[in-house]
Amino acid sequence: MHDTTPLSLLRIDRYLAEWIEPAVVRARHRLAVESWEVPDEPVPFAHARGAQYAPFAVGTPWGLPWGTVWFHVTGAVPADWPQDGTRVELAVDLGWMAQQPGFQAEGAAWSPDGVLVKGISPRNAWVPLPQEGGAAVDLYIEAAANPDVPQDAWTKPTPMGDRATAPKDPQYTLRAIDVVLIDETVAELVADARALRGLVDVLPAGSTRRAQVVAVLEELCDVVDPEDVAGTAARGREVVAAALAAPAPAGAHTVHAVGHAHIDSAWLWPVRETVRKVSRTVANVLALMDADPDVTFAMSSAQQYAWLEEHYPELFERLRARVAEGRIVPVGGMWVESDTNMVGSEALVRQFLEGKGYFERAFGVEPTSVWLPDSFGYTGAFPQVARLAGCPDFLTQKLSWNDTNRIPHHTFWWEGIDGTRVFTHFPPVDTYNSDLSARELVHAEVEFREKAHATHSLAPFGYGDGGGGPTREMVAQGHRSASLEGSPRVVIDSPDDFFAAAKAEYGELAPSWVGELYLEYHRGTYTSQSRTKRGNRRSEHLLREAELWAATAAVRAGADYPYEELQRLWRVVLLNQFHDILPGSSIAWVHREAERSYEEVAEALVGPAGLVPAALRALGVAPGAVANAAPFERDGVAPLAIAAPSPATPAELTRDGDDWVLTNAGVTVRLDARGLVVSAVVGRPDGSRREAIPAGHVGNLLQFHQDIPNTWEAWDIDRHYRRLVTDLDVADVLEPAAAPDGGPALRIVRTFSGSSVEQLLWLAGGDDPTLHVRTHVDWHERQKLLKLAFPVDVHSHEATSEIQFGHVTRPTHANTSWDAARFETVAHRWVHVGEPGFGVAVANDASYGHDITRAPDADGRSVSVVRVTLLRAPLFPDPVADQGEHTFHNAVTFGAGVADAIRSGYGLNLPLRTVAGGAGGTDAGGTGEVAPLVTVSSPAVVVEAVKLAQDRSGDVVVRLYESHGARAAVRVGLGFAHTGVVLTDLLERPLGEAAEGEDGVELELRPFQVVTLRVRRS
Template identity: 30%
Template structure:
C-alpha cells in the first residue's frame, strides 16, 4: 500500500508520535504491545528490615517479611533488600521473559551473590526497569534473585527539584514487580518508528530525507495492524529499505562510544557512589554479552578501586571485558578532578596515581585524558597531560558558555609553556547523549572543524548519576551505520577516534592558553572550608615528603619513609569536579572535612615524628626547617623563651627574625645561628624595625623601612606608600581593605554561578566597631579590629600585621558567616594602571585583561587564581596574596578577592559558620618577576617547622637545591615510586628562558630527567651538579636523583 503524504504535514508528524507514545493510545499503538502477559503473581516477594549500605553476605542475615507492590520505603538514603522467588508461568513458554521492577529509586539485582544489573525507577528518561530473565522460556522454570533497593533516585533526594537541598524524609514506592513477555519483533518495529520520527521531526522541514522518512512512517502505520503480527515484518522491511540507502564518500563519520559519567559525589555522598558504580558496571557488562561490538569507556581509577574492594566478582568480569576490548579504560586520573583549583603537584598526582593503577590492574596506560565535565581548564594542563604520557584530550563543558561560543570542535590546545594536546569537544554538546538521530546528526552539523577533520565523537549513555547506555540506544546505533542523510556511525573507543583524527591533525587550528569556562564562576569561592582544607593538605603533604626525603637521603637513624598513598588518595578524591568547587550536597562536605582532618592529623604526626628524630625534648637550641624552594626570612614565634629576642608576642612567646635556606635547616641558640648552607650568622645585620603611631584618633600609622600604612579605626586603609619611591598605592580619597557584600542570585545553578549583574547591586559591610594594638614592634606590629555588625547576621575579627623585614602586610581574618545569597569580597582601589593582571596558577601564571573591551574580556569578570594576583606597571606593582582563596577580579585598577558566598542549593547550609583565612598585600619594585612575588606566594602559604635540639647538634647536609636562576623553582622533593632514588620537580616561574644547576652537599651518583610517570626521557642525558639545565617559559621538568 502506498499513499502520498498529505499537505497537513504537522498532523502526520503527530500521528507518528502518538503511534510510539507511552502516554497516549497505548491500547492501540505499537508501544503498548512491546510488553504483554503481565504476571505479578509469578513473583513471591519478601523485604528486609531497614538497614544501612551493607554487603550482600550481611543482607542474607537480615530479618525478612512478606511484601506487596504499593508499599513505600524510606527515609532518604536507607536501604532495603528484597528476596524474589520467581516461577515463570507455563503460558510464557517459548517467550522472552523480563522482570519489571520499579521502586522509583535506584536498585541492584543480585544473583548467587553477584551483582547482575542496575535498575533506575521513576518516570524520567533515564528509567531502566527491565531485566531479562530468559530469551526462550521453557515454562515453569524458577529463579531466586535479590534486589538491593537504595532510597534515593538517580539524582539523589532533592526536595521538589534536581539541585534543591536534600529531603531527609523522602519515601519511595514499589509500584511494579512482575513478569512480562517481551516481544522483540514489536520492539524492533517500535525502534524503527522512533528513528523515522526523529528524522521527520529534526531534519529541516521540507528536506528530501525528512519527507521520505515521514512518508515511510505514515505508510508503515497504514499497513500495520498491532493485532496482526503478519503485518509487522513488511513494515520492518519498509524501514530497513529506508535505512539501507547509503551515504556518499564525503559524508561525516561519527564514532560512538558508550559511557557512564559517574560523579564520585554530587547530589549523593561517596558511599552511594560506590553502589552507583556497581549498578552501572554490572549493567554494561551484561549488555556487552548482548552486543559483541559494543565498547564502553570508563574513567576514574577511584571507581575501579572501589569496585575491586567491594565487588570482587564484578571486578573480575571487568578485567575480562577489558582484556576482550569491550570495557575500555580511559582518562588516566584518579578522579575527574576540577581543572582550576588543584595545585600543579596535585594535577601530577592525579595522573600518577591513576596511570599507575591502570597499568598495574589492566596492563596499559590510558592514552587520552578524559574530562568531559569540569568547571574550567588551567592553561598549564596541556603540559601536565604531556608530562604524564598522554597526547589526546576529550572534554565538553565549554558548550555551556553563556556569553561566547567556543569556535572549535577539534583543535590543538597549546598550554602556557607551548605544549600541545590534540583536543576534541563532542559536537553533540553532551557526554550523556541519547544516541538518537537528532544527536548523531548534531555531531555533524555542529562540528565547527568538519571541513578540516570530518570526524566526530559521540559519547552516549545516561550519566552524572551513572547508568550508562540503554538497550534502546544500542539498537538505534546498530540500525544506522550508513544511512543517507545521517553521518556514518561506528561503535568504538576514544583511542579509535583519535587514530582517525590524527590523520587530519595537521590541518587543525590551535587555541593558545587557558580554556576559560564562561559559567560556574562561583565555584572559585563556594564551600570555602573545603577549599581551605585542600590547600592546607596540599602543602602539608608536600612538607612531609620534603622532610622525609631529606632524612632518608641522610640515613637518619630510626627513620622510616612514610607511606602516604592513603592520604594522597583521599586528597585526590576530594578534588573531584563537584566536590572541591563547592557544588555538592552537605553530606559530601562532612565527608570531605573528615578526610582533610585525617590528612592533616597524619601529616602533622609524620612531621613531628620525623623532626623529633633530629632533636630532643630537653634541647636548648631551636632547629628550623624550610620546606620551600626559596630562602625564607620570616618573623616567627619561638617554641622556647630562653633565647633573648627583641620582642615578646601578645601570646607571651619570644619573636625572632629567622632566615632559612631552601629545603634546608637553620639552628638558633642564644649565641649564634647556623644554617645548612653556611655556618655564618643568617639573621640580617641591618637594623630592621617596624613601629606604630597611635597618636591620631582617626587612624593608626604603621611603618617600616619599606612601606608606610595608614589604617583607619574602621579597618579600612587610607594610604599605603612605598617609602623609597614615595609611591602611593591607594587611590587618594578612596579606601582599601573595604568589605563589600554583593547580591548573589544566579539564574539557576546556585552554588555554581555568580553573574555579572551581581556587580550592579552591592553595599559596604559594617565597619569595625572596635580596635586595639596587640603588638607594637620592633619586629612585628599587630592591630586587631572587630566588626560586631559586619553584616545582617555575621561578625568579623581581623588582625592586620606588618613586619620589620618586608613590604608585605598580612590580614589574618576570622568570620562568623550567616548570610543568604550574598557574596563577600575585599577590595583595594589602586593607583596602578595596566591593561592586564597576572594570576598564579599551577607551575606558572597567566595574564588576563583588566578591561571590558570585548565580549571575551567581559566574560572574565571573575577569574581563578591560586596564591596571588598581581597588578604591575613596568617598574612597580602590588600583589594580592592569600592562603586558601581562588576567586579574583582585577579591573580598572581595583583589585578584589572573593572571600565567601552563601548559596542555598544544593547545600542549604553552604559556608555557614566559622571561617579562618589570611590575605596579604605585597608592594614591590619592578614587575612581578623582579618583585619576588612568586616567593611571597609560597611564604604566605608555607610554614617554617621547628624542633628543639641539643647545643652540639650538627645540621644535616643539603640534599638538593637549585642555583644560577631566579626563576627556576624547585617545587617537589619526594622518594621515587619504585623506591629507586628520589624525584625532584623544577619549573620556570617567570615566563622566560633560563638555565639552572643543581646543588647538593651529598655525593650524587646520577641525575636523570624523567617524565611525570618517573620513566626516563629518551635520549638519556647525563646530568651532574654543575651541568646547566635549560628551561623554556613555564616549562616543567622532573628528575630522578640517585645517591
C-alpha cells in the same frame, strides 16, 4: 494540496505509544516479594542475604531518604510461555519518576551466590532471566532510596542533601517486580520505527526523504493491526526495511559513538553512594556487552575502578576481562575527573601518577587521552602536564556551556603557557549523555566547526552524572544509523580509534587555541564551600612538607620512607579534588565528609604521631630549629633546609591623631579611624618613596554584595551582582593588638547584616613591604558575597595570576566580549598588578576567586583594583553552605614584582615550622641544622617537590619549574651521594641522562618548563 504531514505524525505517534510499544511485553507474571530494610548505611550482599525478610506487597511505600531496602524475589517462569521469537526478563518498577536516571531510586539485582547481575533504573529496568519455561527465579534487589532531585528544583533549597534534615517518610512505592515475556519482533519494530520517526524531526520540511519516511511510517500504521500487533509486526518490519537501508552518502559526517557513563564521584549524593552507582553501571554495561558484541565502553577515574576492586571483587574480575578484550576502555589516566582550576601543581601531577599507576598495575594498560567532559574550565598549565604524563589527546564537553562566547573550534590543538600542545576535541553533539537520537546526531553534524575540512566527531552516549550508562535502545539507534540517509554515519567505537582517525584526517590542518580554556559559567565555584577549599590547599602543602622531610630523613638518617601512608593520604586529597567536591557544588553531606577527611590528613601528617614530626625526630633536629619547606630563603634559613632562625627588627605601630600607622624599614601603612588603608608608602632602591594607594580610594575595604544567580546557585556568580554592594566601612572596635609573630598589630571589628568580622593587620619585621591581613568572619548570610578590596596606584592593562607551574595574564579591561566575560577569575596563591618598576602582589592562604579591574582615581586616571572573593552563601545544593566561622590570611606586598609575588605566595602557604622536639642535631655538628638535599642556582627556578620514587627503588625524585616566564639556565645541586641522574616524565619514566657537571646538573629551561629529575643514590 493541503499538507497532511502534521496529521500523519499524530497518527504515527499515537500508534507507537498506544499499541506498538505496549505490545513489546506479551505477558506478565507476578513474583513473590519479601523485604528487609537496612537500619543504617548500606551493607554487603553477604550481610543482606543472611537478614530476616518479611512479605512485602507490590503497591506498598518503601525507602527512607538515603536508606536501603533489600527485596528478595522468588518464583518461576511460566511453563506455558512460548519460546520462539521471545525472551524472558525481570521487569522492575521501584516507583520511578519521569526524570533522568541517576537522580532518584536505583537498584541492583544479585543472584543468590553473590553475582551482581545488573543495575536497575528508570529506562533500563530489565534483568536477564533463564529462558526455559518453569525455570526458577531467585534474585535479591538492593534498592537505594536516593531522594529524587527534579531539575526544576535545582535553584531551590532542599533538606534532602543531608540525612539529618531529610524527612523520615518513605519516598517511593514499589509498583512492579514481574517476569515478563518480550516479543523480540515487536521490540525490533519499535527500534525501527523510532529511528525513522526521529529522522522526520530533523529532515528539511520540504525534502523528498522526509516525505518518503513519513509515507513509510504511515504504511506501517496501515499494516500493523492494533488488535494483533504480535501477528503483524513482521510485516511492519518489511514495510520499513527499505527506508532503513537507504545509505548515507559517502562524504557524510561520521560520529564515533562511545559508550559512556559520566559518574560524578560525589554531587547530589555522597561518595558512598557513588561506589554503588559505579557497580550498578558496570553491571549494566557487562549485561549489554553479553547481548551485543559491538558495544564498547569508555570509563575514566582510577578511583572508581579501585572501588570496584575493593568492594565488588567478582564484578571487578568480569570488568578486567572486558578490559583485556579492549571493549571496556580505561580513559583519562587520572585518579578522578578533577577540577583543574584550583588543583595545585603537584596535585595535578599526582592525579596522573596515581591514575596511570593504577591502570598499569590493574590492567597493564596506559590511557593516552585526557577525559574531562564536565570540569569547569581548564588551566593553561594542563597541556604540558598532560603531555609529560603521556596523554597527547584531550577531550572535554563543558565549554559548550559558555554564557557569552563560543570557542570557535571543535577539533584543534590546545597550546599551554609553555608552548606544549595537545590534540583536543569538543564533541559537537554538545552533551556527554547522548542517546544517539537522530536529533543529537544531526546536531553534531550541523554544529561541527571544522566540517569544511574534517568529517569525524565523537559522541559519548549513555546516561551519566548519576550513572547508568548506555542502554540497548541507544545501541539499537546507533546500529540503525550506521549508514542511514538523512543522518550522519555512526560507528560504535573507542576514544583511541576516534583520535587516530581525527588526527590522520585533520591533524596537520587543525587550528590552535592558546592559553587557558576559561569557562564563561560556574564562576562561583572558585569560592563556594570555603572550608573544603581551605582543606585542599592546606593538605597539598602539608603533603609537600611531609615528602620533603621524609625524603630528607631517608637520605640523611636512613629512616624508612612512608610510601604506603603517603599514597593513602594523597589519594584522599585527589578524590576530594573531584570537580563537584573541590568546587563546592555538592550536597552538605559531601562537604562535611571532605572536611573531616582533611582533618584526618592533617593529623596523619603533622599531628603528634604524624609523618612530619617523625621525620624531624629521625633527623635528630634540636628543639627551636626552624624547618623551611618553601623554595626560598626565609629568616636566614636556606630553602628546603632546617636551621636556627635570624629574627628581624620588629615593626612599629603608632597613633597619629585619628589614624594608626604601621611601619617597618620597607613600608609605612596608614589606616584611618574606619580601619581602612589610606596610604602605603614604599621605600625604593634609589631612596625615593612611592605611594601605593591611589587618591580617592581606600584599601582593606570589605564589600558585601547581593548574590542571586540566575540558575545554578553554588556554581554561578552572575555579573549583575556588582550592581548591589555595601561597603563595610564602619569599625565597631579599632585597637592595638599582638600579631602572630609577637609584633604589634591593629585589631578591627565590624558587624553587618547577621554577621561579624574581626581583622588583624600587621607588618613583618625588617624591610619586608608586606601588609598582613587576617580576616576572621562569623558568617550567617543567605545569597550574599563578601570581597576584600585593595585599590592600588598601578596603571596596567592586565593582571597576572598564579596557576600551576607558572602564571597567566588576563586583561583588566572589558574591550571585547571575551574580556568582559572574565569578570571573576581564578588564581592560586597570588595575583599581581604592575607597571614597569613598580607593582603590588596580593597573596592568600585559601582563596581562589578574584576580580581585578580598573577604576578612576581622584584625577580621573585609571588605577587597578584587586579584589579577593572571600565567601558566598548559595542555597543549592547545600542550603547552609559556609555558615559559621572562617579565617583568611592575605599578604599585600607593595612595590612587588612577579618574583616577589611568587615568594609571598609560597611563604604564606608554607609557614616556617618550629621544631618542637628531637634528640639534638645530627648534621653540621649537632647544631640542629639539616642541609637541603637540593639547591638551585637561579631564583627563577622553583623546586616544587622532593620525594622518593614511586617504584620504591629509593631514588630521589626532584620536580622543578621555571617560574618567571623566561628562559633560565640553572645548576641543580644535589647534596647527597649519588651515581647518576636521569630526566623523566611525570610518571618517573626515563627520558634521557641529565648533563651532570662537578657542581651539579646543568639545565636550560624554557619559559614555564617543568622538569623532573630522578637521582640514583649511592
